[in-house]
Amino acid sequence: MNSPSKKLIYDFGEIFLREDNIFQVNVFKNAHIDKAEVKIVVDAMLQLSNGVKLPAITFLGEFAEVSKDAREYTADPNKPTATTAIAFVINNMGHKIVGNFFLSVNKPLKPIRFFTDEKLALKWLEVYQPKNQG
Secondary structure, three states, X not given: OOOOOOEEEOOXXXXXXXXXXXXXXXXXXXXXXXXXXXXXXXXXXXXXXXXXXXXXXXXXXXXXXXXXXXXXXXXXXXXXXXXXXXXXXXOOHHHHHHHHHHHHHHOOOOOEEEEOOHHHHXXXXXXXXXXXXX
């Protein structure tokens, strides 16, 4: 894949729109994600896509931490949204445990799944592409 046309970089990670019309969020190693960072991500996605909702793939860096407030806000049906679905690619047991807990307790309305394989995550996201792409 060619490099993204525009990448937004923050202290916790980077966000860009891939050529396949999927947002990619790379959360840096040791980053702490709170509600404020989730709001920044949503705003950045809306900016990158000119307001079009698209699927997203998120890579959590080693030892990255997502706060309870951030998880609750992510699942809040009343918050602004920029995505049709989110696939998280995780690489450690701690993220898997927190992810499964998040899905069972917060019960997000938007499709969210956790994967250990990027290719499987991208395949799953294909279903959530907007139908009227030209």
